[in-house]
Amino acid sequence: MRVEIWSDIACPWCYIGKARFEQGLAAFAHADEVEVVHRSFELDPDRKRGDTAPVIDMLARKYGRTLDEARAMEEHVAANARAEGLGYRTEGRDHGSTFDIHRLLHLARARGRQDALLNLAYRANFAEERSVFDPEVLVALGVEAGLDEAEVRGVLADHSAYAEEVRADEREAAALGATGVPFFVFDRRYGVSGGQPAEVFTQALEQAWRGRALTPVGPADAPDAAACGPDGACDVPA
Amino acid sequence: MRVEIWSDIACPWCYIGKARFEQGLAAFAHADEVEVVHRSFELDPDRKRGDTAPVIDMLARKYGRTLDEARAMEEHVAANARAEGLGYRTEGRDHGSTFDIHRLLHLARARGRQDALLNLAYRANFAEERSVFDPEVLVALGVEAGLDEAEVRGVLADHSAYAEEVRADEREAAALGATGVPFFVFDRRYGVSGGQPAEVFTQALEQAWRGRALTPVGPADAPDAAACGPDGACDVPA
Numbered sequence: 001m002r003v004e005i006w007s008d009i010a011c012p013w014c015y016i017g018k019a020r021f022e023q024g025l026a027a028f029a030h031a032d033e034v035e036v037v038h039r040s041f042e043l044d045p046d047r048k049r050g051d052t053a054p055v056i057d058m059l060a061r062k063y064g065r066t067l068d069e070a071r072a073m074e075e076h077v078a079a080n081a082r083a084e085g086l087g088y089r090t091e092g093r094d095h096g097s098t099f100d101i102h103r104l105l106h107l108a109r110a111r112g113r114q115d116a117l118l119n120l121a122y123r124a125n126f127a128e129e130r131s132v133f134d135p136e137v138l139v140a141l142g143v144e145a146g147l148d149e150a151e152v153r154g155v156l157a158d159h160s161a162y163a164e165e166v167r168a169d170e171r172e173a174a175a176l177g178a179t180g181v182p183f184f185v186f187d188r189r190y191g192v193s194g195g196q197p198a199e200v201f202t203q204a205l206e207q208a209w210r211g212r213a214l215t216p217v218g219p220a221d222a223p224d225a226a227a228c229g230p231d232g233a234c235d236v237p238a
Numbered sequence: 239m240r241v242e243i244w245s246d247i248a249c250p251w252c253y254i255g256k257a258r259f260e261q262g263l264a265a266f267a268h269a270d271e272v273e274v275v276h277r278s279f280e281l282d283p284d285r286k287r288g289d290t291a292p293v294i295d296m297l298a299r300k301y302g303r304t305l306d307e308a309r310a311m312e313e314h315v316a317a318n319a320r321a322e323g324l325g326y327r328t329e330g331r332d333h334g335s336t337f338d339i340h341r342l343l344h345l346a347r348a349r350g351r352q353d354a355l356l357n358l359a360y361r362a363n364f365a366e367e368r369s370v371f372d373p374e375v376l377v378a379l380g381v382e383a384g385l386d387e388a389e390v391r392g393v394l395a396d397h398s399a400y401a402e403e404v405r406a407d408e409r410e411a412a413a414l415g416a417t418g419v420p421f422f423v424f425d426r427r428y429g430v431s432g433g434q435p436a437e438v439f440t441q442a443l444e445q446a447w448r449g450r451a452l453t454p455v456g457p458a459d460a461p462d463a464a465a466c467g468p469d470g471a472c473d474v475p476a
Contacts, residue, residue, distance in 0.1 A: 002240075002426065011466040013473075033410070043470040062471055077472065080464075095470070112348060172271070176452060180465035180473075187426040188240065191452035194465035194473075204455035214414060214429035217442035226318075227418035227432035228249040232281045232333070233300055234315065235251075235418075235432075 001034050001208060006041040006173045006183040007118075009101050009132055012077045012088075015122045017182035017195025019084040024201025030209055037109070038118055040102035040169035041181045044095070049159075052096035052133045080195075087127025096133035099166060104142055106162035107155050117145035187212065239272050239446060244279040244411045244421040245356075247339050247370055250315045250326075253360045255420035255433025257322040262439025268447055275347070276356050278340035278407035279419045282333070287397075290334035290371045318433075325365025334371035337404060342380055344400035345393050355383035425450065 005021065007014035025031050059070040074090040081088035101121055108117040120141045124130040130137050135156050142152035155161040176185060184192040184201070186208035192200060228234040243259065245252035263269050297308040312328040319326035339359055346355040358379045362368040368375050373394050380390035393399040414423060422430040422439070424446035430438060466472040 008466065010470075011472065013464045013466055017464065033406075033413075043466055043468065045468075058470070062469070110348070110350060168271075175271075176450070180467040182465065185452060186455075188450065189425070189427060189453065190455050192456050193454065194456070196456050196464065200456045207453075207455055212414065212426065214423060215427065215445075216431065217424075217428050217445055218430050218432070218434050218438045226251045226255065226434065227420065228246065228251055228281055229418040230281065230283075231300070232248075232296070234249065 001030065001187055001205070001212070002037065003034055003205075004037045004039050004185045004188075006039045006169065006178055006185075007181045008041050008043045009098050009118075009121045009125055010043050010095060011181050012081065012126065013195040014182040015086065015088075015126050016077075016081050016084055017184075018118075018122070019086055020195055020198045021182075021184060021201045023084075023198035025205065027198065027202045028205040028209075030205075034205065036115065038105060038114055039173065040105065040166040041173050041178070041183070042098055042102065042166075042170065043181070044097065045099075045170070047095075047097040049097050049100065050133070052094040052131070055093045055095045056091075058095040081126065087123065089127065089129045092129040093125065094131055094133055098132075099163075100135070100138060100156060101132055102166040102169075103155055103162040104138060104147075104152065106165040107151065108142070108145060108147060111147055113146045117141060117147070120144050239268065239425055239443070239450070240275065241272055241443075242275045242277050242423045242426075244277045244407065244416055244423075245419045246279050246281045247336050247356075247359045247363055248281050248333060249419050250319065250364065251433040252420040253324065253326075253364050254315075254319050254322055255422075256356075256360070257324055258433055258436045259420075259422060259439045261322075261436035263443065265436065265440045266443040266447075268443075272443070274353065276343060276352055277411065278343065278404040279411050279416070279421070280336050280340065280404075280408065281419070282335065283337075283408070285333075285335040287335050287338065288371070290332040290369070293331045293333045294329075296333045319364065325361065327365065327367045330367040331363065332369055332371055334369075336370070337401075338373070338376060338394060339370055340404040340407075341393055341400040342376060342385075342390065344403040345389065346380070346383060346385060349385055351384045355379060355385070358382050 025034060056067055056070045059073055060067050078088040078090050105114055105117055108114040121132055124141055125132045138156060139152050143149050173183060182195055186204050189211055190204050190208045192204050263272060294305055294308045297311055298305050316326040316328050343352055343355055346352040359370055362379055363370045376394060377390050381387050411421060420433055424442050427449055428442050428446045430442050
């Protein structure tokens with residue numbers, strides 16, 4: 001079974017939702033037959049590379065609140081994160097373009113290091129307040145995740161590298177009806193929106209597992225025509 | 239959308255079915271949004287590495303036919319292949335364990351070269367009668383497909399490399415109800431068994447495309463709780 005998770009490194013509920021999903025997955029009987037793929041979604045796709053601002057300021061402006069009210073909103077999210085055992089600081093974090101991080105996450109996927117890089121990037125952004133908008137921090141995270149430094153630098157320097165993969169993920173999220181993230185899709189059949197409690201993810205996994213039977217397409221009178229069987233025998237249709 | 243194709247390099251209908259699927263895909267309006275993944279299935283999983291025999295002999299023994307009758311069976315398959323524009327020779331081909339080829343196809347997938355390697359392996363086996371059971375031929379095919387020679391040799395020398403990935407594919411095929419190959423699965427929702435005509439694949443693609451809507455799982459009263467929207471705003475559940 002395959003679970004795809006659309007998320008953005010700048011999204012606190014994605015950080016929390018990933019931990020809740022993993023708890024839900026651990027409680028699922030067939031967890032070892034589940035493949036997890038992380039897909040790209042930018043909360044702020046129009047933001048330019050290098051244009052960063054403190055998160056608290058951004059929240060206050062977006063919601064029309066005072067800085068103290070914005071801090072209280074962050075504290076509420078932080079309490080949810082800490083309840084899942086996740087570190088979360090609320091002062092020095094910046095908001096910015098996550099496009100380059102998504103490109104690197106695609107490189108990491110091709111190298112089998114996607115989950116490692118995503119965990120490191122979340123931790124850097126939310127728990128350590130290292131700026132994930134600083135290319136040198138991204139290089140360090142890539143190397144920590146097991147990627148080749150020269151390759152990471154190459155992808156960061158070439159703005160077209162994995163750009164189409166990021167945009168394809170975003171188009172696919174729209175086609176699947178995602179209106180926000182985190183957005184979880186189970187075998188392209190069931191969807192969970194938001195950082196729901198762990199039990200919801202276990203339920204979705206169980207539902208998707210039960211719903212795995214395939215609907216056959218093709219001529220009903222010759223379903224196994226032109227096939228080779230597990231005994232090596234190849235049927236030859238008349 | 240995602241199409242998974244279970245096949246074996248030793249399976250002539252997989253070779254033919256891949257060409258027919260690709261014709262069907264070319265006629266599908268959303269072809270550029272289709273991801274194809276090749277999955278492992280061994281026709282003869284008990285066969286030992288290095289234990290090869292001429293295909294004609296194997297067919298005659300398996301079906302209890304004379305060598306001439308076995309040759310006629312092969313000629314029938316060859317005619318189907320040639321009708322798809324595929325080369326097919328019927329004399330010198332061997333039968334053997336395809337486990338190492340499947341392991342290499344998993345390496346190639348990790349390196350983004352899976353389809354290239356699969357095409358080269360089919361051509362070598364059916365059109366050129368180069369032995370895909372000879373490790374040096376596999377090295378040559380891997381390099382032709384764009385893989386690193388040292389890495390290919392490393393995988394071939396380490397019999398455990400990607401072995402679990404091959405077995406996981408085979409378990410998954412069984413769980414999905416595959417009784418032979420080629421076996422095509424569309425978004426884990428629709429299945430096509432056998433090297434069907436191109437139109438059947440187009441039909442399956444269209445059916446899967448229409449059936450993409452997700453079933454939501456989770457509390458109906460708070461579907462978007464704990465999510466961040468595309469405007470960057472993060473909802474905070476009460």
